[in-house]
Structure formats: C-alpha cells, structure tokens
Amino acid sequence: MPQFVQEDTTGINPPRIDIDAVRAAFPILDQEVKGKPLVYLDSAASSQKPVSVIDAIAEYYRRDHANVHRGVHTLSERATDAYEGARERCRAFLGAAGTTEIVFTRGTTESINLVAASFGETFVKPGDVILVTEMEHHSNIVPWQMLCQRHGATLAVAPMTDAGEMDLEAFDRQLDRQPVLVAITHVSNALGTVNPVAALVRRARDAGAKVLVDGAQAVPHLSVDVKALDCDFYAFSGHKVYAPTGIGVLYGRESLLEAMNPWQGGGEMIREVTFDHTEYNVLPHKFEAGTPNVSGAVGLKAAIDFVDDIGLRNIAAHESDLLRYATAKAAEREWFRVVGQAAAKAGVLSFDIEGAHPNDVGMMLDAEGIAVRAGHHCAMPVMQHFDLPATVRASLGVYNTREEIDKLFASIDKIRDLLV
C-alpha cells in the first residue's frame, strides 16, 4: 500500500488516509495568510498541486523537453513518449477503449467548445434541439447557445428541484422534443449535486440523443468509467484534479470523432497539405492543432498517479466524512442556509448567511486565512433558481481536515456576530 494510506491492521475497517503525509505532499499548504495558517477551501475552483506533479514538470523541462511527433532526435522522442504516455494514462483513468478517443485540450471549457464547434458544424441543423440542465456551469451553456444562434437551433433546459436535484420527469418531457445532443454535468460546481449520470445518459440515448458529460467536478472525487456510463463525450480539466492549469481532456466515442470535422487548423492535425486540399491526420491528432501542452500532460499523468496512489475510493470516503461533518455543523445554526440539499453530494458546501452578503463573508474569511469562493460560481441560472445573487462556497480536496472545518465555522460565527 502506498505511503498516503494506512491499512487497518485488524482488516475490519477500510483503509484511512494518512492526512499528515498527504498534507506534507502539498508545499503550498504550509504557509500563513494574513498571519493565520492557510485553510484552503477552494478546490472546486482549482486544486493545489502535490510535489510529485511539480517535480514531474520540472524534471521534464530539465531533461526531456523538445517538440513532439515531428523530431527525429532523442529529446523529441522522449517528449513524444512522455506526451503519448500521458494520453494512455488518461485513457486508463477514464476507462476508454483506445487512445484515439482521448483528445488533449486546455480544459473542460475548451473540450466543450470543441464539441460545440465540431459536432455542431457536422451534425446540428436548423430546428434541432440541444438540451442542457438548469444546474450547468456557464461553460456547458454558452457554447451551446452560440451554436444554436449560428445554426438556427433551439436551446432547451431541463429543470432541477429546490433540493438541487434533476427533476427526472421533467427531463423525460424535454427528451420528448428529441434533442440531437444532451449536455449534463456529472457533479454541480455550485451545489455539489452528484447526478445519476448513467441513468440520464441511458434515457437520453434511448431518445436518440448524443450525450456530453461535463466531468470537471466529478473526476477529483469519483471514479469514472466512460464505457459503463456509455456517454458520447466526457470533458474534464487537469487543474481541478491536482494537475497543472492549461491541460484537460475530451473523451469522445471513436465513431463520432471520426465523423466530425476538425475545429482548428494548423500543424499536427494534418497528414498532407497542398494549396488545393488538406488531408487530416488520424485520431486523436486531428483535433490537436499546433504544438501541444506537453509539460501539462506530463503533470496530468503525475496527478493521476497521485490520485491512484491514494485511491479515489479513499479520497471520496475522506471528503464525504468532511462534508457530513460540515453539513451537521451547518444544521446547528438556524441562520445558516445550505444551498443544494441533494441526497448525493460531493466536495461542495454552498451557503448563504442570513443578513450577510456572500462577498463580505468571503473577504472576512480571507482575513482569517480561510480561502473560499463567493459569487455566482459561473452558474448564474442556479443562483436565479434560488433567487440569490451569490453564495459562499467551501469546497474540499484530499488535504482538508475536520480541524479546518472547525476553523471555518468558528470564523463564520464571529462574522455573523459582527455583521448581524
């Protein structure tokens, strides 16, 4: 068993995360902010990076860097091996059938824009319907809205309940409109809701739709198997799962990616170019124009190794314990409103404090060394549903502790006394 996990020697209890070892792996956590030890509760916006990821990137630049795929020299071969090795690691992580189905992008936003541009251009006609849900991040709304405007298609919305769960009957009614594509989030960044994605995909595919799943908030907390989900596209960002910024993945079903035109032209994505005609490269290179983010891919591989060393099951158990602990503390305060009360949640406690503006709460928490997010979380329709301008969001990573949740609530009590 790797160093981050302690086995129960009796064999009765599940393994436990060695939280001291995990925290020691994240150098950034060991600092004071505003004279207080940093409490980082903003991992849903971006997670921190373990030393193994930082070292992998530095090592790559110290020893192996060159451009990929086109060099005949040794460094270029090493860089290509590192880049393609990272692709294979992502394939295994998502349970995809082949590396032809793994396209590297800048992140979730770019992955979704790729599908909107490329699938959209090839398959979306005037009068078609694209279905999203009410709990999507703007990245899974706006690209579809832009596509609908370009192609004369209609954007339909499947509503959520006041608990922040999908309304399955209303979802089915929207499917009666026979959307060409359904775009749904696996886990809501604003509410923490874990959607029953496999069931939603099945219903949507039975209705004849292609399905894109936004996995930005799922991949750090849940193990994902795209074959079991049977989705057509799955998007995630490296930086939310302990990898660097600027790298992400689009999984796409091979037959669909084959049928789609490239969305950007340039180097790497071609096989032969004349002024009359260009023959495109094979998958996945057809969708990767220009010099790729090789060091980002190297960092992403190291991050997936880190997550696998601990085990997503152990990470999920640790974070669920923290979320239950925080939710119980919230329930003790009648002025503390948890926004998003889904039965299944991961990683996020979104809240509103009666009589206090979320931005003030966020700033006052920062004065205590506590990093949270205050705002609409790029999910304005979610805020509109709850008739709120914003919420405060505390979000969890593998490195958080119960002591940090205690500090959060002690500070919130203080702020409430000051403001109200």
Ligand code: PMP
């Ligand atoms: N979807 C969801 C659910 C997210 O939480 C985010 C990031 N907040 C995104 C998409 C966009 O991710 P990125 O900014 O890394 O492209």
